[in-house]
Structures are given as C-alpha cells and as structure tokens.
Amino acid sequence: MMSTDNRSTAAEVSQIKARRSLMENMLRGLRQAPPTALFGMAVIFLYLMIAIFAPLIAPYGESEVFPDAYAPWGEKFLLGTDQLGRDIHTRLIYGARNTIGIAIATTVLSFLIGGSLGLLAAINHSGWLDQLLSRIVDAIMAIPSLVFALMLLAVFGTNAFNLIIIIAVIDATRVFRLTRAVALNIVVMDYVEVAKLRGEKMGWIMRKEILPNITPPLVAEFGLRFCFVFLTIAGLSFLGVGIQPPTADWGSMVRENAGLIQFAEYDITAALTPLLPACAIALLAVAVNFVVDWFLHKTSGLRDEQ
Amino acid sequence: MHPIFLTIMKRLGLSVLTLFIVSVIIFSTVEFLPGDFGQAILGQAALPDTVAAFRRELGLDLPLHVRYFDWMGGVLTGDLGTSFSGRGTQGLDNSRPVIDLIAPRLSNTLFLASFTALIAIPLSLFLGITTALYRNSIYDRTVNTITLTTISFPEFFVAYLLVLIFASFYKVFPSLANISPDMPLGELIYRSALPALTLTLVIVAHMMRMTRAAIINLLANPYIEMAEFKGLSRVRIILHHALPNAWAPIVNVIAMNLAYLVVGVVIVEVVFVYPGIGQLMIDAVTARDIPVIQGCVMFFAVTYILLNLFADIISIITNPRLLHPR
Amino acid sequence: MNNNSTKQKNGILLEMQNIHIDGYSDDQWHRIVKGVDITLRRGEVLGLIGESGAGKSTLGLAAMGFVRAGCKLVKGSIRFDGTDLNTISEREKRALCGSRITYVAQSAAASFNPSHRLIEQTVETTVRQGLRSENVAKTDALRLFQDLQLPEPGIIGQRYPHQVSGGQLQRVMTAMAMSPKPDLIIFDEPTTALDVTTQVDVLASIRQIVDQYHTAAIYITHDLAVVAQMADFIKVLRYGETVEDAETRKMLKTPEKDYTKSLWAVRSIEKEEKQSDDIILKIDGVDAAYKGKTKVLKNVSIVVPRGCTVAIVGESGSGKSTAARVITGLLEPMKGQVLFNGEPLPLILKGRSKEQLRRIQMIYQSADTAMNPRHPVRDILGRPLEFYLGLSGAKRDRRLLELLELIELDESFVDRLPSELSGGQKQRICIARALAANPELIICDEVTSALDQIVQKGILQLLLRLQADLGISYLFITHDIATVRAIADQVVVMFQGCVVEQGMKSEILNPPYPSYTQLLLSSVPEMDPDWLSDLLEERSAL
Secondary structure, eight states: OOOOOOOHHHHHSSSSSSOOHHHHHHHHHHHOHHHHHHHHHHHHHHHHHHHHHHTHSSSOOOOOOOOOOOSSSSSSTTTBBBSSSSHHHHHHHHIIIIIHHHHEOOOOOOOOHHHHHHHHHTTTTTTTHHHHHHHHHHHHHHHHHHHHHHHHHHHHHOHHHHHHHHHHHHHHHHHHHHHHHHHHHHHHHHHHHHHHHTTOHHHHHIIIIIHHHHHHHHHHHHHHHHHHHHHHHHHHHTSSSSSSSTSOOOOHHHHHHHHGGTTTTTHHHHHHHHHHHHHHHHHHHHHHHHHHHHHHHHHOOOOOOO | OOOOHHHHHHHHHHHHHHHHHHHHHHHHGGGGGGGTTHHHHOOTTOOHHHHHHHHHTTTTSHHHHHHHHHHHHHHHHHHHOOOOBBBBSSSSSSBBBHHHHHHHHHHHHHHHHHHHHHHHHHHHHHHHHHHTTTTTSHHHHHHHHHHHHTTTTTTTHHHHHHIIIIIIIIIOSSSSSSOOOTSSSHEEEEEEEEHHHHHHHHHHHHHHHHHHHHHHHHHTSHHHHHHHTTTTOOOHHHIIIGGGGTHHHHHHHHHHHHHHEEEEEHHHHHHOOEEEEEEEEHHHHHHHHHHHHHHHHHHHHHHHHHHHHHHHHHHHHHHHHHHHHH | OOOOHHTTTTTTTEEEEEEEEEEEEEEEEEHHOOOHEEETTOOOEEEOOOOOTSOOHHHHHHHTOOOOOOEEEEEEEEETEEEEEETTTTTHHHHHHHHTTEEEEEEEEHHHTTTHHHHHHHHHHHHHHSSOHHHHHHHHHHHHHHHHHHHHHHHHHTSSSSGSSSSHHHHHHHHHHHHOOOOEEEEEEEESSOOOHHHHHHHHHHHHHHHHOEEEEEEEEEEHHHHHHHOSSEEETTTTEEEEEHHHHHHHHHHOOOHHHTTTTTGOOOOOOOOOOEEEEEEEEEEEEEEEEEEEEEEEEEEEEOOOOOEOOOOSSSSSSHHHHHHHHHSSSSSEEEEEEEEESSSSGGGOOOOHHEEEEESSSSSHHOOOOOOOOOOOHHHHHHHHHHOOOOHHHHHHHHHHHTTTTTTGGTTOGGGSSSSEEEEHHHHHHHHHHHEEEEEEEEETTOOOOOHHHHHHHHHHHHHHHOOOOEEEEEEEHHHHHHHEEEEEETTTTTTEEEEEHHHHSSOOHHHHHHHHHHOOOOOOOTTHHHHHHHHHHH
C-alpha cells in the first residue's frame, strides 16, 4: 500500500505556489542574496569587464618590451616591470582576458562532451553504451587529473589548443558523472514514461523532457567546474607547461616573478609583485565559489535549520 | 561464503581491472608521440643510426600488445625502463634506470604527505563534526566562509603567501625545503614545515567541508529523530546512533582528500624545490622524458586506486546489512 | 503495571490549549496549526484524523513538546501531568520524552538504527534513564514481543532492522514505545505504509497492548475506518483547525459537520454494474519477469469488455502494476499475448504504431511525477493533440479548451505550471492528457490513492461521467475496495503474480469467496467501531 500522507511540514503549509515572473524571481533572489554572493557577483562582473575591454584599459601593449627590466613600482610602470621589461600592470589586464577566456572555452567544451555523453548514458541506462562509457570514465578518473594532464601535455606538446582539448576531455569525465546521475533521477520519472508511451523519439525526450529539468544543477556545476578548470590551468601555467609566452597569463606571471619574494625586507612592493597575479586568480575563484554556494543553497531547497 | 567476503572480492577484482585499464592508458600514450620524436630527444646532431637504434630500443617496430606485456612485466618486477635523458648524441649512453630516479624521491614525497595528513585529518574531522553539530551558528558560518575562501586559493598562492610571511619577513622557516635522507627527523620537520603547512591549509578546507556535509546528511536520517524522541542525550545520539553509521562516509572523505593531497604535492614541491616525485615529474615533463613520466603517473594512479579501495573496504565491513545478512 | 496510573484513572494527563504553530516554506512563515485544544485523560485513546495539510502530525509532536525543524510554536500551553512543557529545561524534557511519553513513527524501517540489534533499541530508553535494570527491561521486552504476537519472540530481538519484515518492525517499534511503561504513546500513522492484510494484525496487537497496559494514546491517521477501531474519542482536523470533536460511536453515527461526512465520501458512490460481450482488450496466458529476476506474472489472463471498467485488486507485489506494463508494451512478456480489438499487439513498445499507441492511454498514481514540472498545461495537453492528431494553431487551442471543460476546469488554467495546481487539479490534467488522444482504453494505475477522500470522490465521478459520455473502457488498478465498489463493473483479484479470480463485481464482492479473496476483503477496515473485534473473534473461531 502506498503512504498517502506526506508528513513534511512543507506539505502541511501550502499546496499551491503563487506564480511569479522570471524578472520578479530574479529581483527577489538578488534582494535575498547574502553579502558574500553579492560580492561574488560584483567581482565576476568586474573581471568580465576588464577581460572584454583589456586593450582600452591597458596602458601598454600585451608583450611590449621596455629597456628597464625589474623596474620598481612607480609612475611610468604602476606595478613595475618583469624580468624582460614588460609592464606588469598591462600584463595583469591582458592576463584576465587570456586566462579567463581559455578557462571558459575549456569548460564549455568539457560540458559539451561530458554533458551529451552523460545524457546518452542515462537514457541507455545499464545498456552497453552506458557500461562502456562508465568504465572508461572510471579508469580516467583513477588517474589524478593534474598528473594525467601533465602526462598528456608532455606527449602532445604544450600549446593553448592542446591545453584546452586535454583539460576539457579530462574534466568532461566529472561532468559526465554528474549529468548521468542527475539525468538518471529524471529518466525514471513517470512523465518520461508518458512520453515514451506516446511514442516520442529519443531526441525529443532528451530535449523537451530531460534537459529542462537537469539545467539548474548543471548551471551550478558549470560554476564549480569553471573554478576547477581555471585553477588547473593556472597551476599548469605556473609549472611552465600551460599557456606559453609571450601570451600574458597569471599562472606563468607568478612563476616568472617568484624570485622577487626574497626581497621583501628591502622592497615590499617587489615581493608583492608575484603575489598580485596569484591574488587575481584566488579572488575570481572565491567569487565564483561564493555565487555557486548561494545558488546551490537556493535551488537544492535544502535549508539546514536548527 | 559470507557475503562480506564476496563483496570484498568483487571490489578487489574491480580495482585490478581499473589498474589494468589505467596501465593500458598510460602505456599507450607513447603511441601518440610525434614521428620525429627520436630526433627531438637525441638532438638535431644525432646520427640516423643512433635514432634508429633508439627507436628499436623503444620497440616501436614491435606490435603494441607485445610491447605492452613486456612493459607491464617490467613494471611488476620493479623495472620501469630507462630514462631518456643523459643519452649522448653520438651513441654514448649515460641514462639511468627510471626506478633509481623515482625510489629516493618516493620516500621524500611520502614523508611530506604523511606529515601533512597527521595534522590535517584530526583537525578537519574536528572542524567538520563540530560545525555540523552547531549548524548555522556564528562559529559554523565563520568556518564555512573561511574554508570556502581557502578552497578557491591556488596552492602556489597559499605557498608564496606563507613564504612571504614566514621566510621573507620573519625568517622562521627556510623558503627552500632541500632535505636529504641523512638528516635527523627534527631537521626534516623544520625544513618541510612550510610545504606541509601549505598542504594542510588547502586540504583542511576541503576535508572539513566534506565531513560537515556527510555528518549533516547522516543526522537527517529518521532514526536520529527517533533517538531524539526517545529522550536520549545529545552525546548518546552522536556516539551511539550516528557514529556507528558514520564510518563509511568519513573514511570516504579521508581517502578522497589523501588522494587529493598526493596530487597537491606536485605544485607545492615545485614552489619549495622539495626533492620529491612531483618535482621529478615536472622536470620529466619539461624534458619530455616519457619513461620517467610513465613511472610517476603509475605511482600516482596506484596510490589513488589503493586509497579508494581502502575506503570502500571500510564501508563494506561497517555496513550492517552486509555484516548481518538476512 | 503502573499503580499510579490506575489510581488516578480519570485524572487529566495531557492538556493542550490554544496551540498555534507556524511552519516555514517558500521564504515565509505560514500558520499550520491554528488554536487547537486537546484534553486527554489517563488510559484514553484519542484519534486525530484529517487529510494531508491538516496539521495532525505537527500537533502530535507538539504533545511531546517537540516542533520539527522549520516550525515554531507561536502560542499555546502544553501541560503534561501538571508539568508545563513550554517552561521546563531541555534536560527535563528529555527525561519526560522517551520514558513517560513515547512515539511510534510511520516508517519503522527508517526509524530503527541499522547498526544495532532490535532488543538493544527496544530497551534503550528504559535502561539509559535508569527506570529498570537491563535484565529486567529485556525480560519485559520479551513479554511485550509475545503480547504483540511477534513470531519467535525470544529470537526476534537479536535481529537487525533489515532482517525483519515491515509489519513485524512496526510491532517491535510499538514494543519499544511500551518498554518504559509510558503514560502516553503518540502513534503517527503506524499502519499507513502496510498492506491491508498486515495492517489488521498490527492494529489488533496495538489495540490489545494499549488496553492491557492501560496506556493513554494519541492515534494519528487519515483513515477514519482505522481510527474507529482504535480510539475512544475522535477529533477531526482541517487546515490546522478543529472541525469536530466527539466520542467515536457518536461521530460515526451522527456526524455534525459536512466535512466529517466527506471523510468517507468515496464510500457513498455506488456504480450500477454493466455487462458487455464486446471484448476490447484481452491478455492471454502472460508470464513476465524483470531482468533476470523471478517471475512476477504467472499465466495471467484478463479480459476487458468495451465501455466497462475492470478493476484489478491486490496488495503490493501482487503483480497488478506489472500487468499494466505488459499491456502498454513497457515490459516484454516471456510468454502469452495481448489482443486489442481482437488483433494481437506487438509485445514491445517500439513495434507499435502511433495509432496503436493512441488507443491505449495511461494515468498514473502520482500526478506530481507524471507531469513535467517545467511544462505548462498548454504544452502538457497540446503535445498529444499535435503528436497524434496533427492539430496546431487555433484548432489545437480550441480542442484544448474543450478538454479543460471536459475535466471541469476553465481556460485560466492554460498557462499554469504543475506546481501551481492542487493535487486534484493535477490529476484532472492527467486525465485530460489521456483524453486528448481520443483513446478507447485508459489504464488507471492507483489514480486516486494519493488524494484526499473528497478529491478522490470528485475524480471517480469525473471518470464515471466520461465513461458514460464517451464510452471509454477502463482498466483500473487499485488496492482499495471502496474504490472498486465505486467504479468497477468487473473485478480481477491478483495474488503473488497470479489471477485468483475474475468476474462481475457482484459475484466477487459477495460470498462465497475463495480463501485469498476472503482474507483480502475481510481485512479492509469498516466504519464500524466493532469491526476489528468482530473480525478477530470470527478468525479465532476458525
């Protein structure tokens, strides 16, 4: 027999939700957002602006070399120059464009691969395609992703294109897992069965019945994956096998200027120079995490009270 | 046969299978090397004969599966092949076996990882459990915001921040962790303090958040609410009703983070020039020294698989449904 | 036995006055309980009855001084045996709860800790609160297991929760609640998750033990027939308010409020039996199994006459839903065939033509999961119109409004999402979706069992009217005999994957019965306070 009484307090409260428009919902959401989330959104917005308008904001060219290497902070070079005499301030601004751009491209690609395969696997649940894909993904995930990326970069060579493809493929395994799990919860729903019984084609069911329902968790995951990809690329660049010079990039900027830290006693600004790009990376990651955390909290509907 | 034994055997079998696939993946990467690779490794001045000999040594003229079993047989007997570096352009060979390169560095890396784990695990379990118990208190929110911030920091940011403070400003610890096996333990700990501290900060944030989530999930079970209705004290509920069911999730969290730790060492070792396996791997990647890379990746993958296996076995033997079958 | 309790037999044990409780959902506080009073004397059993959303569970917990996470007690006093539960400390409350007031939950399987033996959990409070020594408590528990008619009472305590069946677990939980010899037990829907034949045994043992130990109880349920067997008094709740309060017999005989009468609304429908020789659907000698598992259908044959309703009744695991899956083509049978209008249907879904699919439609138990939460009513109804009939634009919209009219809803519903509909409205939309295909046969899988009585009645009447107007045939799967009486022409009884019998409703529901049908029908609680006693007497006489 079925239990006919839902004991949850939510059910005892109200049965019919009031209709709100998308705009109302967004405004309502923003008003109730915690300060951390608002901070996060502001930072993300700022970064995007800098990335888009980099050539307009930056005082010099991306790889313009000046004769004075390791110039201190000052009027001509706001944040000094690096070991080749390139303006740090300029390179920080262009770094936003390159680092974020590559990270977004990678994440999008990873979602295209992982998301579509995950959906296919979920629909083909415990069929041969699902089994095959799941075994491959298990094996790839058994190799730590940074280490795997390093190995593949060594084999294929380090350039931006290889970097994007390799990280996207490795990261797609995580997206695959999540998409498959979330979609499996939807595939067993009666409304999907209704569509099958009606005689709908697989493609229609995927597009119209499943996709709209797995979007919210995937959006949150996009934020998390972006963070992860962004940090991995920064890490690889820091190790010298990621984005290659002369492209300005935060990870390699940290490495190139790391030696300056030991001069902290003599010139604090010099010691801070390598930390600036590191800080730029950290700040964006923090911002994205804050926003995702709030979004997850909101959409999961789980409020841990008490 | 007892179902627990069966389940464990199945799990072991799965690990072996995964290990096999992983080894195939690692091995077959050589296949994707560009055609002029031999020339690239040996230098433009290398004689065609030397290049041909090198290719023969790599076995590129043999079928793939023959080479795989050859390689795998070597791996199982501790022979990981010979490093590419040190090969003379004129046929002189000063290269060293991969195993001799990896072995000494392996113990350094394991030392750093266990040093970190000893601090990080108790600390994060404590933080995770207490924040779960006092959910939404000021304490919980503060710890949460701090850890959410820390997990977003790249390892090298934390590392250089610590170097700036503890090595440049206040010369408490050395900024370079150049250790060697003949140092006394005290010296080893002193020199690897900053790398260990960096790893701890990064890992505690992750582990604490996962522990908290696992405990909250556990406390949402109806039998915990029932224990409250039974008028049991908070301590009794936690120790007697939550804990026996908490081993599996907690061990899983620990295993996941130890695995993360093993990878985290790569960047931290580079920052502090710590003579570990991560540093070795980065050097090998820069030099495209494939046999060394394969050896290092194999080590990381085996560690990862073993940790997960360990966590799953703990979950299996603490599962009452398997312990006491119908 | 507690001497204290017999001495002050007629003293007031629990007094709750003017209770107001708020719950938090959708970002705001809502009042769940609005000024309810409860007075309970020692040894009395009070039935709290109401439909979902009535606030009865919340009120039950409040009697123990608890509010669930996300709720708060706004106003009101709760006095238990002279102690004000609002003013005592957490520690004092703990001493009271679990020893003098205990709780029996709906889901026994989830409420026992999987890691400990049943006997340990049963005596835990008694021993921890120092009421009795462990040995005495365990001996007492064994007697309780015996009194509750658990099989092998000496051994069952040594088992773990997952090793024991649901009905037995529910009785062990009752023993756990009885172990500290409490003055008051709260039963929160203890039999709702059980099959009817199991429910009878659990009800009987609960009632017997409450009588024997003279414990006061609050019995929470949505089923009036169940509460009639258990309670001395009944309180009917709706939307957090008291509708009616009365002694059980009086309540059943002369209910004062219309709402109370509506609690047995379904029982007031009675359908004239209809006969027809024109067979629309016939399944013949079907065996079926889920992937590699044991057979769930064994040589099942069912016939549905055109324009009639055939009800399949059976308990969980009887195979009635599997039969529906075979008919719709979701599960390929191992053997046997499905004939529609005399023609064999391809056994797998993929082999069926659009036209074949159109003629058989299905309605599900839970309208919540049967409608995509992201599709508005327009799309839900519009898609089959477009897909099967090729309607689009104005034609489609016109048909859409006609369909809404058929199910007694108006055009204001066209743009609503499922979350903006009530339970009954959702099920109506599902019916309309089935109708959109102009089907000849609709399979209804427990379509009313998740709904409140009065809503059920509305849905059943709608289905009857549609059958009369459009001549649709129904295959109606249900576990509820009252629903069968209300809607069926013919009845099929299933048990463990076999058809026990098929025949006209009047034949099946009247003696003589085969033994399983007898057991099933007699286990359905009736609106008669003496029903359970009579039944037990009758059964023990056999």
